[in-house]
Amino acid sequence: GENVEQHPSTLSVQEGDSAVIKCTYSDSASNYFPWYKQELGKGPQLIIDIRSNVGEKKDQRIAVTLNKTAKHFSLHITETQPEDSAVYFCASQNYGGATNKLIFGTGTLLAVQP
């Protein structure tokens, strides 16, 4: 079945450094790729998403890139701050397809060291 692989599972960076989380999806028909941030004791919250008709999207310190040929997409966080510490989930979806199923990756625990 469809799946999304996410790497790394844990990532530790120094405050001010950049962080990159990578995901690979299996369904070549996927066309929607959201990223969710989950803070400790909270539910996941959408931080950015990208659709298959664009290759990159930025929102202040975060950006997402998509390589449809390789079926990869990545989250980039620049100038990391302690409040960026959280679990990040990528997901992929083929909306308009048979099931519209949103498939989540297994999550990345990001720790930003002050």
Added chain:
Amino acid sequence: NAGVTQTPKFRVLKTGQSMTLLCAQDMNHEYMYWYRQDPGMGLRLIHYSVGEGTTAKGEVPDGYNVSRLKKQNFLLGLESAAPSQTSVYFCASSYMVAGNTIYFGEGSWLTVV
């Protein structure tokens, strides 16, 4: 703004007991979901609903039942709890099923002993 509200937040059950997790959303969303989150497994869809009175199976539906009698509420039931159902459960809702933001509740921590 309440958004998506889940109750209870914490619960300990004995094997074989039953319980219901309650979810309410105040955003007038058509679509509602129940996920479970386990270490190293990400978020897995248990059941979902595309509107009042409808339910459908997700990825891991066995051992759970759901009901959507009112648009704003989505109930998740465990008829006979098993230790394998120890998990964190998240309710979520969205305006549309596809290509749309999913709003999550804060989670319900369930332990089955």
